[in-house]
Amino acid sequence: MIAQLQGRLVEKNPTEVVIDCGGVGYQVNISLHTFSLIPNSENIKLYTHLQIKEDAHTLYGFVEKSEREIFRMLISVSGIGAGIARTMLSSIEPKQIINAIASGDVGIIQSIKGIGNKTAQRVILDLKEKVVKLYNIDEVFAVQNNRNRDEALSALEVLGFVRKASEKVVDKIVKEDPEATAETIIKKALKSL
Numbered sequence: 001m002i003a004q005l006q007g008r009l010v011e012k013n014p015t016e017v018v019i020d021c022g023g024v025g026y027q028v029n030i031s032l033h034t035f036s037l038i039p040n041s042e043n044i045k046l047y048t049h050l051q052i053k054e055d056a057h058t059l060y061g062f063v064e065k066s067e068r069e070i071f072r073m074l075i076s077v078s079g080i081g082a083g084i085a086r087t088m089l090s091s092i093e094p095k096q097i098i099n100a101i102a103s104g105d106v107g108i109i110q111s112i113k114g115i116g117n118k119t120a121q122r123v124i125l126d127l128k129e130k131v132v133k134l135y136n137i138d139e140v141f142a143v144q145n146n147r148n149r150d151e152a153l154s155a156l157e158v159l160g161f162v163r164k165a166s167e168k169v170v171d172k173i174v175k176e177d178p179e180a181t182a183e184t185i186i187k188k189a190l191k192s193l
Contacts, residue, residue, distance in 0.1 A: 002026075002059060006045040012038060017061065019044065028061035029082075031071075032090035037063040051082050060086065069134075070094045077126045079119050088112050100124075101131045105150075149174050151182035152189060161193055169193055 005028065007021035014035045018025045028046060030038075038044060046061035047068045060082060062068040067089060074085035074097075088097060091112045100108035101124055109120040149170055156166040169192045173185050180188070 002048050002050045004045060004047050005059075005061065006043070008042055009038070009044045017044075017046070019046065019061075026059060028059045029086060030061050031067070031086050033067060033094060034061060034063045034089075049082075058082065064094075067094045070097060073127055073130065074123070077123050079122060084114055087114055098131055098135055101127050102135070104128065148180060148182040148185060152185035155182070155186050156189055156193070159190075165193065 011018035
């Protein structure tokens with residue numbers, strides 16, 4: 001099993017890179033998240049996952065070990081292949097995937113191209129316990145505040161605020177007051193934005 005590659009970056013595009021390791025060029029499939037983290041230096045190191053099928057040996061590479069672990073968890077779910085897992089990691093941040101699974105948010109996972117309602121539910125059903133244990137997430141906190149947080153963010157977006165800026169403010173409010181209702185979060189956020 002090839003666990004990591006370290007070498008000279010020969011080619012780089014949003015879906016794959018070629019790394020020269022001692023004269024051998026390895027073609028490695030990557031997510032957009034990894035693409036955004038690859039430094040512009042000549043030498044790079046990627047953590048890899050080797051998938052062996054009858055007709056192909058395919059390498060998937062990740063700048064962060066944590067992204068590789070999430071990828072491996074996702075492909076362990078029936079109906080999620082390496083291609084869909086890579087699309088998931090390209091569509092939303094790995095941290096958002098973890099939070100969506102922990103909080104049981106089918107909507108976020110279903111918003112990813114190629115993922116239907118049943119597949120999103122299966123991902124949550126199969127991985128929720130593992131994710132909550134592995135990342136030490138307080139399950140009750142994640143579920144309870146997710147709805148209020150999302151409602152507040154939607155309302156702020158309707159009011160014309162940029163989502164990225166709103167998320168930072170709302171997350172800070174939710175962290176300080178886990179019991180806050182959507183209305184309270186919106187009122188506090190409007191004072192800060």
